Amino acid sequence: MSIEEIPQGADVNVIPKNEKKARELIKKLNLKPIKSVTRVTFKQRGNLIYAIDHPDVYRSAAGTYVVFGEAKVDDMNQRLAEAQALQGQSEAGHSHTHADGEEHTHSHEDKSPAAITADLEKASLADNKIEEEEEEGEVDESGLDSKDIDIIVEQTQVSRAKAVKALRAHDGDMVNAIMDLS
Template structure:
């Protein structure tokens, strides 16, 4: 019966072989104390070769020497690094594809692609927000064709809001009017 066939929560007693029993008895005679709480122990060798022991039994001497029991498996670090790089490249390619889709969808709404730090979920959320904004934007663009009085606000403030939120000057002025010239609230509304 293999480990995969044992149901979870079943009481299973692992019976060590004779050599393991003898070694553990000698360890106890030497005064080594068992340390609990280790889930994995790794040993690194030159050439990025790693030996890993999952669920080990670890004993420690008073002098700080450790003895580890368990099944050692060879872990090739070069292979892990290559797999990690491939996964990272695939993730970057996926993010780039999402950015391109977001920027093409945002071209009508006036928003550009976001920075590299955003996750795929955040980009998907932005894309759905852009789709909703595009519908509302089409109606609002018809209204924005009219001229709006910008004289009561500093042109630098208006330009800053337009630059940060990628909206038209008319929308920026409307937001400033709505918030009585408060740039922070106008930026938050348009973001």
């Protein structure tokens, strides 16, 4: 039966000769099929992603994988821009001012990856502001070696005050202070 003879709308998988040969070779290589995989993605530089939906995945004893399926290009930069535009529209549409003068925003929880990433960034920025407020001012470095403090600041990319605080918490033990801050 040729491709032209298949009725339109029929649910039939046509496997090309090369793919059929590759599948036969895989059976000879003793690769085991993995049925639970629903999507495989490959990320390339520049947030370019190749996605294969409903792939045929095989695994070797050494841990390498062979994936069969139709790869589609998925540009994450474009997705992020669209998600941010939608989020901006929903925030603008859902905020209003009450009689007490406070502005409240009512929005439905958006569980898209872009929204989750944006929420995490907002939370980390808020945490950083709180930490910066706590760390302002002079720090008592008496009893500690300034070289130790410099090494901790360099290794963990934290403020000098935070490095001193960690060193004091670990009784001058640099290794534990670095581990605590990283």
